[in-house]
Amino acid sequence: MDMSQYKSLFLSESREYLKTIADQVVALEQAPAERSAVDALFRGAHSLKGMAASMEYGDVVVVAHSMEDLMARVRDGALCFEAGVADLLLEGVDLIDVMLADVEADRECTPPPGDFAERLRGYTPAPPKKQAPAGEPPAEHPAPQAQPGGEPEKAKEPAGEASGTVRVKTELLDHLINLTGELVTNKHRLLNVAQEVASPALNDAVSETGKLLRALHDEVMKVRLMPFEAICDRFQRSVRSLAKKSGKEINFELSGREIGMDRGMLEQLVDPLNHILRNAVDHGMEESAERAAQGKPPRGTVKLSVSRDRDRISIQVSDDGRGMEPQKMIEAAVAKGVITPEEGALLSPRQALMLSCIPGFSTAKVVTDISGRGVGMDAVNAAIQKLGGTLVIESEPGQGSTFTLRLPMTIAxxxxxxxxxxxxxxxxxxxxxxxxxxxxxxxxxxxxxxxxxxxxxxxxxxxxxxxxxxxxxxxxxxxxxxxxxxxxxxxxxxxxxxxxxxxxxxxxxxxxxxxxxxxxxxxxxxxxxxxxxxxxxxxxxx
Amino acid sequence: MATTVMIVDDSLFMRKMLRDILTEEGYEITAEASDGDEAVARYRECRPDLVTLDIVMPNKTGIEALQIIMALNPQARVVMCSAIGQESMTEAAAKAGAKAFILKPFNPELVARTLREVAEG
The missing domain is CATH 2.40.50.180 (CheA-289, Domain 4)
Incomplete structure (x- = not known):
């Protein structure tokens, strides 16, 4: 059987499974006993293995198989889902991701590190910490997780091939918006002519054309919309790994993943949003001990929420960390020579917070020591403005900060x-x-x-x-x-x-x-x- | 008249492969389903001559779906699809009335022979 005909289907479906696995890992970290997520994770690895075996991609099979086995131990209650398991699974996701890229480029597969399967097979949980959080069973006595008869909540599954949908090339969508744009320009030409001619019949026709064009524009824009979800998993991954690296405990909450945005714009939002999130985790959030001393919950929360307000998209990144002090921002900017003391005195608190977006402010060491918010915010602000959007920073010292991006639905x-x-x-x-x-x-x-x-x-x-x-x-x-x-x-x-x-x-x-x-x-x-x-x-x- | 088959698997890739193998062999694919619930619903609707049923699926496993299908029609001819390492599952499936098993990754000749045998009873 000629398997090359299945290669592109294999790649696209495998990537959907990888995304499901990464999503479920993050979900399970928040709620380790969530049975439906455990099952979905197991199925994801299982299906990947089966597909790769059919295509005879042996290295992918090895990695997916060990992930499946690890999840089987979690499913059967032999192992608790905990950070170590999550790390291994995400490592597996990354390994397979690289191998899929090799398959796609017809390169020889990058073999997985020899000990990967071994590490998964031999994985045992770290000894439980002294103060296990209330409500979570200690690792050596996992709670029975199977709930036979209970209707498991529907976990997210790859979409497969829904009826009534077609796949089209993205260039086609770009042509469509181009043509629509040209038509809009031409409508204005017609309007000018109609004014000169002063013919009621022509006016009617032009105004009707205008209405139809608006409808066409709306429909074309809808076709170009992709849910925000398409870029979400990157944020979940980066917040998670940053929190881990900096030794902070962070809850990451995401809402509005279903909101549709122009795909061109989505791509250009990844870097700015990553930047803001990184700042929130790295600099905005305090260590657990410091939080506890202030009477805050030891686990910090970073929220990314997307909403739509008529023809505008609003994206908010907020944290409940240490916040920023406008006065200190002004002092830092003056010290750096970015503004004069007189200019500083004129700034409102909100304007002072926006100082972090001035080029040159970011490199000021003194700022990094105070709040560290300056790093690259000028680039973030410039990127948002380029998309026709605005950035507003609000902050309450001791309570946290909120970055609000408002963007148009379309950039064309x-x-x-x-x-x-x-x-x-x-x-x-x-x-x-x-x-x-x-x-x-x-x-x-x-x-x-x-x-x-x-x-x-x-x-x-x-x-x-x-x-x-x-x-x-x-x-x-x-x-x-x-x-x-x-x-x-x-x-x-x-x-x-x-x-x-x-x-x-x-x-x-x-x-x-x-x-x-x-x-x-x-x-x-x-x-x-x-x-x-x-x-x-x-x-x-x- | 061609023998009708329903293919059940949560992976589009696997369904496509089976569809190609079976169409080549002259079967008529009358339904496809991607989870256990859908499999039961589609079986009620079109009563195919044969069913290929994956085991690991969301919203009812293949075994659970098999039990319901066998209750609907004790004469149903269901072939389970399983992967290596699922021996305990195959036992449960055989007990619930599965007529045969095909192993993933699929070997086209073996799949064709197994289905022919089950179809001829």
Whole structure:
């Protein structure tokens, strides 16, 4: 029998089983007596073994078989599910993962370390600690786990081939969104023509086309959605291994895994989220003893929750660790020379927390000693802004911190404020605009070298977008300066432009070389009249 | 008329392999199921001539599903699929009325011969 025809099915199903195994390991660590998870884990290893044996991938069989045997001992009550078992199983998952990559690339399989099977076979639990947590049976007397007759809860199984679904190549989805985007641009062209022609019949047709396009756009976006779950397991794994490395006890709670997001965006969220989680575990969370001394539960909790609010996605990472103190953040930033003492005095607590996102702040040693939050947060913030999103940090000293990311559902078609500066038309995603203001000249105050204006009782510095872009400064003959307020380096800034050209729906296309190398440009789009606008990346510009 | 078969296995890969082997041999695959509950439900619906039944599955094991199928139809012809190391299971399956066993990984000739023998009774 020619088995090569089954290779791609083998690979995709094996990977689903690996994911199930990794998920169940993490689940069992939270609830070691969960019978359905034990069964699902055993079945996962068993099925992997069977498939690999059919394909004659001997090394995969050896690893999967020893995992299956180890789980059989847990299932039969000979062994408690504990950290040592979890480690071995996850090691097995990693080994098989590498072997599958070899199979996929038609390379010779990386053989598993010779002692892996031996270690699983000979595994005995470490002697129980003196104070076993209440409610958990000590390792040498495992509680009888079998509950015959009890209806086991449905454990998560690989989806298999559901009826009524088809698999399509991702490029096809990219083409679809491209075409939809072009249609949106063309609709605006038609709208312009319709205005000139002033024909009611044409207006009707164009407005109907607009409605249909919106529906098409929604449907195409839905097709591109993938559940957040697709990237979840990486976070579970990394939190777990970090906690282990730093010797901290951490509960990791995940909610909203079913929420759908654009697949392009999901991929770009992995690194930033990993970064925030790593900071939470490494620096945000105290050691168990320190927590106990403060009357907190010894086991810390890190939560990752995803929710959807109409057309926005909100992702929150929160911990119940030591939190951050705004005043210390300001002192550190001043010490590092990132801001002046005067600037520091003007910052609100929330703005002070955002200091961690300023490049250069992160490397300050003094900060690492205080809270350690600075590491790479500038990169995280930049990545989120690039996706058209925003980051807000909240923290209560002694109680913990919360990082909230708000993101659009899609990155391809955006709503943007189009502005004119000199002879350049630029677009700023509305997600980055806090508000627009038309300022009379007499409202401008000069403080030292800087020009400021008052908004909601706060002095906000002014910056000319013309100056940033190296264009001649605007004149403003009627004495009114149009500006929009945005957030940069944790502070609100007023960006003065020559003119507002209104809010537009834009289909963003990435620039090719060499334009893509320029900082501050996020891409380009075509307006309805055929004119090209540059999408400005404010984080990169300011 | 071709002999009808229902294939039960939680792995899509295994179902596909069996389907290919049996179709080649002229059987008609009238149903597939991926767990014990589904196997029982599909058996009620289409009463196939033969069933291949995996043992390790979610939502009722193959043995539990077998017991219910045999209760529904004491004449049911069920072939269990098992892996090496499941000898204790095969004993329980034989007691519950399984007609034969095929071993994973599947050997196409052996699978074909076993099913032919069971079909011819």
């Amino acid at each position: 078609i955006i709503h943007a404020l189009v502005v004119q500066c000199g002879n350049v038309k630029g677009a700023v995603p509305v997600t980055g605009v806090l508000r627009t203001v038309e300022l009379a000249r007499h409202q401008i105050e000069t403080m030292g070298k800087r020009q400021m204006f008052q908004l909601d009782g706060e002095a906000i510095p002014l910056l000319s977008l013309n100056r940033v872009l190296g264009l001649p400064l605007g004149r403003f003959p009627n004495g009114i300066l149009p500006l929009f307020v945005t957030e940069a380096k944790g502070r609100r800034v007023g960006i003065v432009v020559d003119r507002f050209l209104g809010q537009h729906e834009l289909f963003v296309k990435p620039f090719g070389r060499p334009l893509c190398k320029m900082a501050g440009l996020a891409g380009g789009a075509t307006l309805g009249d055929g004119e090209i606008v540059t999408i400005l990346d404010l984080a990169g510009l300011l």
